[in-house]
Amino acid sequence: QSGPQTTETPTEETPAAETAAPIKMGYSSWAGWWPWAIAEQEGLFEKHGANVELIWFDGYLESMQALASGQLDANCQTLNDTISFAADAVNGEVAVLVNDNSAGNDKVIVAAEINTIEDLSGKTVALEEGVVGDFLLTLALEDAGMSREDVTIKNLETGAAATAFAAGQTDAFAGWVPFWETALTRAGSKELLSSAAYPGAIPDLLVTSQTLIDEQPEQVQALVNTWFDVLAFMADNPDQANAIMAKRANVEDDQFQKYLDGTRFFTLEENLEAFSAGGEEMKYMPYAAERMAEFMVEVGFIPETPELEPILDDQFLQTYAKAQA
Amino acid sequence: MTTTDRSLQPTVFWRLAEGIPPGLSWLLMALSVLVPLLAWFLLSNAGVISPRFLPTPQMVVTALGRLWQQGYLGQDTFASFFRVMVGFLLAGLVAIPVGIAMGAFASIRALFEPIIGIVRYMPAPAFIPLLIIYLGLGETPKVALIFIGTVFYNILMIMDAVKFVPKDLIESTYTLGGNRRQVLFQVIVPYVVPNMLDTFRINVATSWNLVVVAELVAAEVGLGKRIAIAQKFFQTDEIFACLLVLGVIGFLLDLSLRLLLQTTCRWAID
Amino acid sequence: MTTTDRSLQPTVFWRLAEGIPPGLSWLLMALSVLVPLLAWFLLSNAGVISPRFLPTPQMVVTALGRLWQQGYLGQDTFASFFRVMVGFLLAGLVAIPVGIAMGAFASIRALFEPIIGIVRYMPAPAFIPLLIIYLGLGETPKVALIFIGTVFYNILMIMDAVKFVPKDLIESTYTLGGNRRQVLFQVIVPYVVPNMLDTFRINVATSWNLVVVAELVAAEVGLGKRIAIAQKFFQTDEIFACLLVLGVIGFLLDLSLRLLLQTTCRWAID
């Protein structure tokens, strides 16, 4: 892994950023990623010299494909999904920042007659195969001594999955905010479990291509710097921030706060800790990555575990930390 | 003795292969739209089906108003319309020369028909991943999808139209001193203009079918995108609203192409 | 003095509105498929484009073999074929009576044409959320999508065919003592059979276009589903493999419908 190639201060304007084509960064509907809309709206990218074209995806899957095929330089995605795509991505995929951990925003919603994980046996579950909801459900099933084979998976795009459950077409739904909100509109439905029970299991990341890191490291740095400024803005102007995010997420302002409650935004310190090889706990991403890769191979999403070491890179966090110090 | 007691047409309604009075025709055409609307109104307001599954017409109108006020309706319609038009125009620009050449020259036909016959069956939506890879995420892949989805139909239908140009008309032109180039451009091409317009009228519906799929690719605005969002949040009222807008646009498009045909090709309509 | 020095056909290739020798025709038809294959082979093997973006034919054949060995190819093809066939057959079963009735009775036409004209423009994929809500996640919504996507085209094209039944033929039947029922079922219906087969041949391609979208709805198997998976993990070789299979199936379907027409409606082909 190449070391840091820039010693510029994070906030300095870089002339290259002015003239070069903007880097393309994708994001999709997840509470931990909505804040990027603030950066765009409030000019925080420009402020930090990030020359970014922010592209919103209605389909999370499409955003990951776009990164893998080189159409994006950066994208917001989870750790397990990054592992799925890493091996095939044309320009490589590297996580450079943890935005947040899911702390309840990923849920399994079930129909009235289901009360325990065991009750799910033989039931139908609507979810988007291979993405976080699926992972959360699998973790829960394994904890209960069951496996994915014990339920019938109905593979749908997450929004459609929620609708299908709400319309009474399946017995359960697994997915993230705000879609479980749709699922819960079904009479008698309830939350069976959430990501709050699995701290560290679902880290939400900023992932860039290796090429971007190699060719425009200063832009990656600028993205990381911008993020922390966004967090600061949210702390200082909560109402304004919420309004921007609610509009982006297409949810009502008054509904909004509870989504944020299920999201634990990561501080710089938490970021550094997550990237470190601390031990055999899910909160350390190198370990979590191994567990997830096992899961992915087991359920057949990927043929073999990719090389995991290159997909985590905390150099930009380190640089930011140094600049802060 | 009169001749009208028992006749060929016992009822006006069931006249076989014959016209009906214009008055009845207009009445039935109005019923055609009004009866389904009424059925929808009654069914959705009866309280039997949850309005989440079947919104009432009132809810759909409200949703339309909301989308309009939020400024979505205008920009979505415009965006989708733009994509359909660009994709379809490009498909037309390619299909006209290729279709005419295939219709006119047996050699060109032999050269293109087999490969088009195969590619035509490859579903346009299946090209999405490839389009993203090659063309990125902007308007290009969306337009390209619409292009792919309609160009082959256009080509084959224009080719068929050219095959029906009367041979006598072509040979007349030779005997008037025309060369093959003149026959192609001054006889065959004008002859098939009405058929081309009709082809386009039929196939533009396919373009609208595809714009919804195309807008799954990183679209910011568009009716398809709006439907996708409504679907995610189970807002059946907005889905219905968008479908209604699509239906009306299509109908108007159909009408204007018919009108265009009638005004520009007066010679072709009896 | 001979008459052959300079003639109407300076080249065989550019003969306008005339046939070409069968030998040349077969050669060109072979080139039609072989040239694109060769171009693909050369381009993909030149090492200019990453095989991720453009897999080589060898890779695609390998992928085909792999899919076959894993047992996917057979079951996916069967599943998609089944969906297309059921959806399309249902569309045919509805379109035949409705299309014939609309063609034969001006009243029925007035009653159905406006609503069909509007609904036809509503993109079938936009109905997916509604289909999931009403029909669940099994085979029904997938088949229904294909049905919706083709039934209106079938109806309108069959209706048009009926309008072309010669009036003299219908009146002849009356003067032979036939009543309207007999005219409808024993004259109009058999007369339009070849047109119906042709309509189906054209529209079955649309069904294959939709099966890919339909299989986004909780499909376990199917070529569309296979493409979606390959797309997910960026396996262009498998996408190409599936597209190839779809193209070949379509081509064979086209051929068999042409053959069916030729064997069952010998009277309609010259």
Next chain:
Amino acid sequence: MHLDIAQVHKQFATRGGPLVALQDITMQVETGEFVCAVGASGSGKSTLLRLIAGLERPTSGTISVDGRGVTGPGADRGMVFQSYTLYPWMTVQNNVEFGLKLRGISARERRQQASYYLEMVGLAPFARALPKELSGGMKQRVAIARALANQPKILLMDEPFGALDVQTKETMQQFLLELWQRLGISILMITHDVAEAVFLSQRIYVLSASPGTIARELSIDLGQRRDYGIRRSSQFHHYCEDIMDLLRQSQRATFGVPQSIGP
């Protein structure tokens, strides 16, 4: 058989207002008669035949066959059109059988009847051919056999040989004449071809156009047995030229101002 047409008017509603196609038509055809109607294009000949066939209804006046008013088409009035109206998907045999089938006659009887008439028109060897394999003359012979198989009271023919070439036409005329003499049926035929009308018929109605009225009724007296030879007779040419003169008169009246024209 007695076909009686009394004071028939026929008016069509067109875009340009009502169009009088036939005005005050009174005519008869008796059992075993061969009657022709000639007239310029647009003089309402086809309309007249369609009224008798029951395919249209008169605006006023009455049409009756053996005293029973015509209220619609029926198998008692066979019709042969100028366009070849064979069912293209049926064999020649099935075409001829079709009228019988429509009327519920058993398959066995149908086959017998049809074979009889196919034999009569000289097409027995082509019983299993499809219409598209026949020449124009052969197609019309099948159409005639099909109409005859129904054993109609009267055979209505609307320019049945208009699309045939002169030689085939002659052969068909001879054929029709023989058939008529043999079967003793009544025929009302419409034609443009004056020589044809004179050659075939016993009586001719000459129609003039705009609106269609009967300009003249002539009896043709050329003896019972006719063949090509008769065409060389001066009497034959006399009839022809008389009728042509009548037609020229009505033609000249309207020529130069053709209907439905606008620059």
Next chain:
Amino acid sequence: MHLDIAQVHKQFATRGGPLVALQDITMQVETGEFVCAVGASGSGKSTLLRLIAGLERPTSGTISVDGRGVTGPGADRGMVFQSYTLYPWMTVQNNVEFGLKLRGISARERRQQASYYLEMVGLAPFARALPKELSGGMKQRVAIARALANQPKILLMDEPFGALDVQTKETMQQFLLELWQRLGISILMITHDVAEAVFLSQRIYVLSASPGTIARELSIDLGQRRDYGIRRSSQFHHYCEDIMDLLRQSQRATFGVPQSIGP
């Protein structure tokens, strides 16, 4: 002008093997001559005209106009088809101008020329009408004007009046005859209608079928100025019946075994 056809053979390749359409045809047309060719259907009449027009090439033999071999179609040989071959999207005026336009004549001159010939065929008032607004006879007059506007050396006509009704046909024949006498052009016309051929032409080639050969060449001597009256003359009928007999002979030889038939 001298049209010379020498020992022309024409053979078509068909599914059922080679088909000899014309065999050993030798004929001439001189300046100002009006020549007709008559013959049964399938005797190769149209094929002959297409060879002269340059739309087909002979299998062997030569065709030349003023000593120059025919190698393809050209404006020196105008042609009128039986089917109405007007360009449906052009006005009558533009139809007549079209040959001149193809040859690059200036718009002004085109307009003049076309107007002259439209006047000649009596259709000046319809210059701005579309073909669909014309009757059949008017359409053919436009087609003739269009061919004449090119000032061809010879006018080739393939049953130009075959689709017209008898009255219109007569008017057109009279019209064509006057045109020919006035312009002194050469005409080679094909027809089924023997009376038409006798009425119009100075010389007639009678073709017999299978394969198409020239059965007889006749000179028609009915004087210079012809009108309807001539049709009443016994000389006229004599010519007609002679030709009919010839045709009947060749017809009878093939009748009952029509070509391209299989049950």
